[in-house]
Amino acid sequence: MNNLPNFTTTQYSLEKIFRMIEEGNIKIPQFQRDFVWDKVKAARLLDSVLKGYPIGNLILWKTKDRLRSLRNIGNINLPEPKEGDYIYYVLDGQQRLTSLFAIKKGAIVAKENQKSIDYKDIYLNLSLPPDTDEDIVTMEKNYEFDCITIYEILNSKISSFLDKYGKDKVDKIETYRNKINNYSIPIVELTDCPLDIACTIFTRINTGGTVLTxxxxxxxxxxxxxxxxxxxxxxxxxxxxxxxxxxxxxxxxxxxxxxxxxxxxxxxxxxxxxxxxxxxxxxxxxxxxxxxxxxxxxxxxxxxxxxxxxxxxxxxxxxxxxxxxxxxxxxxxxxxxxxxxxxxxxxxxxxxxxxxxxxxxxxxxxxxxxxxxxxxxxxxxxxxxxxxxxxxxxKISFEDLIEKRFSTSEAYCKALLCVYAANNPLNLRNNSSIRLDNSWLRRANSRNYHHFFPRAYLRRKDINDDKANVILNIILVDDYLNKRVIGAKPPSKYIREFMRENDDIEKALRSHFINDVEKFGIFNNDYEAFIQERAKVVSRRLRSLLRPKI
Known part of the structure; x- marks a missing residue:
């Protein structure tokens, strides 16, 4: 029962929230998604604040644990809290909180492959009454009306506006500043619970996001x-x-x-x-x-x-x-x-x-x-x-080995591919080593995997794909040999072609557990004989690995 989260509810003013962020006491944990809100959403959010509309609560996890967290918002560096202080990690409300803080600080936020966003350029239309249905917060300065940036409202002395705007509008500016600073946001505090519980809560309340790994x-x-x-x-x-x-x-x-x-x-x-x-x-x-x-x-x-x-x-x-x-x-x-x-x-x-x-x-x-x-x-x-x-x-089942379909997603097949690779497979054409690469071996249709009896050839012989696409019909080759030289040729044809170029092709074939051209039915394209004989050789190797002489 000690792991059950302890929730308390309270209210924080925006001024207090801004101060806690500036002092490093409110942090956004690194597992939160990136800041994605644009200026349109940020401006609409602040418009709601100025009109007193609710913008939802924040869920904060209060803890003394130090987690990996965001170090900055745009060009604004965030300090670390004092040692021993509580930190409030944002579990829900990151986008809203970051938007409001970016406006307050006039942050410049760069997004990948996008133009940087300057949050200083968000304006308040002083000509409109506060209770208007129109947006009093805009993204562009309208020169037909008296406009002032939110950044100026929150960061300049009120007296500095008198010459430009006059007393009536300065009074309105001061009212708006107080509305922003005193705006109260409901806070749900999750206190001193284990990290995994906090992360579970984060995942559940962010149902549209990615589950934390x-x-x-x-x-x-x-x-x-x-x-x-x-x-x-x-x-x-x-x-x-x-x-x-x-x-x-x-x-x-x-x-x-x-x-x-x-x-x-x-x-x-x-x-x-x-x-x-x-x-x-x-x-x-x-x-x-x-x-x-x-x-x-x-x-x-x-x-x-x-x-x-x-x-x-x-x-x-x-x-x-x-x-x-x-x-x-x-x-x-x-x-x-x-x-x-x-x-x-x-x-x-x-x-x-x-x-x-x-x-x-x-x-x-x-x-x-x-x-x-x-x-x-x-x-x-x-x-x-x-x-x-x-x-x-x-024990190795001879029957299972013969019937095992080729699949790079199954451990049994991959084990056999490891046996093939451990035998140092050689190029049939020139006895050079086969290059194996991660980028080639992830899929069953990789260029490194060759059906010794090509499936296209076997289909012409009325041998269905279940029998053709078995692990014992697979050898490891390079891309060029597989796609451009062998193609759909029967082994009787392409092996004879290689024999004219490679006078030691038997060595290359043995490296693929093909020990005898005649016995393996290669020259008369005897697929059944090939599978049976190769199964004998491969199963012997497997038995030696599973029952080593100690």
Whole structure:
């Protein structure tokens, strides 16, 4: 019950709200959307204020937590509050509050691909009575009437207007200034509740907006200006540091999502990775663990996946979640053995785990609980002990392998693509290495994926797509070979063409688990023989990975 939010209602004058913003006590958290209101909406809002119309309440979260928040509104820098002071974060009312403050300060707001908006250029028509149905606040100065900017009204001495406007209009200006400053806005204060509750409230009251992600919440929670820690920027540098330091783009692992990185941190800190546990992470623990998780966990794990299991790019990973137990292992292994390298036994056991988890579609559901179970398997591997697996899950079904349709969204297929990639596939034309790239491997119609028996050819032979589009009919090639040389030719034709150019084509074919041209039915275009024979070779490789000799 302690997590239930405590609401109080009160009223603040606009003058008080402006002062709180200027003193740094009212802040807009970084997870709020960008300021999007234009001058038309801002002018109409102020017109409502001057006429005493209600403009809705504000919801503020009162807390001593320091979150990542907006540092400026346009060209107006916002100060930080005093240490120990309460901060009021805006959960609802950002656009209204920002518009009014921008007018008060005469802010110049630049929007991407748009002309800058100068909020000094919002005028009040002194010729109209306050109770008119017309808008007394306008965006353009009308030279037929006496107009004055709202910025001048709120920021200049009243006496400075006498010479230009005369006493009657100066009295009206003073009345308008008082109306703005004394305008009362209903405030709903949410006091000292946990960040995740505040974020849930924000999401629910902003039903038309984007639901906050766990990462956005944790970015807000862990922000620390004094230690120069911003989780969103740290993640950006982890993916791509623009040459400043090692990053995942250097390894072609730049598609690792934010959520997985959070789980890597949580696994290291508390061996638990659920959303609930991540939200409970202590800010200082996250900051202090960041470099450890990055340098001793994620980077060594990626290096192992690339160099030992030979998963060349992150898009081929059957599950990004696999990075979590691997990162956990390398941190624990470093703590125990003082080294990032693995023993021969550990290499085999980690490879076994990778293929077991992938071929059993382990992380299709219940991911956090399964990761937590698998951390115990990693503890065993750290000690050079084989984890326990259900016997049935270490067997390869020959029938399932033959019938498995090709899909880059399924872990089983991706595991087989990893097996193909780990065999160092060669170009059939010249035995050069195949270049695999994240940008090419995300979709099933990627130029890296070639049906050895082209589907267009098989359709002409009345073999339907269910039988043609199977994983055992897939090899990894480069774009040029796939689209421009092979096309829809039968293998008997294009393999003979390559044989005239490549006198060691058998080596290239073996790199694709095609061991015997005759036996695999290539020269007589025997698709059934090809699938059966390739299944035998691939299944042998899978068995060796799932049942390593220790």
């Amino acid at each position: 766990l990462f956005e919440i944790m970015v807000a929670k862990t922000y620390d200006e004094t230690r120069n820690f911003d989780l969103s920027k740290e993640y950006e540098r982890l993916i791509n540091s623009n040459g400043e330091c090692k990053d995942l783009e250097d390894s072609n692992y730049d598609t690792i999502p934010e959520s997985v990185v959070l789980q890597c941190i949580a696994a290291h800190i508390k061996n638990k990775v659920s959303k609930r546990e991540i939200l409970r992470l202590n800010k200082n623990d996250v900051i202090e663990s960041w470099n450890i998780v990055k340098e001793r966990g994620i980077f060594p794990a990626v290096d192992f996946l690339r160099n030992s299991i030979k998963v060349p790019v992150s898009s081929l990973m059957p599950y990004y979640s696999l990075l979590v137990p691997f990162s956990y292992f390398f941190i624990k292994n470093y703590e125990k053995n003082g080294s990032e390298t693995t023993s021969n036994i550990q290499t085999k056991l980690l490879t076994q785990y990778f293929y077991w988890a992938s071929l059993t579609n382990r992380f299709t559901s219940g991911v956090p609980a399964k990761i937590e179970q698998d951390l115990l398997k990693m503890d065993k591997i750290v000690n050079n002990e084989p984890p326990d697996y259900p016997e049935e899950e270490l």
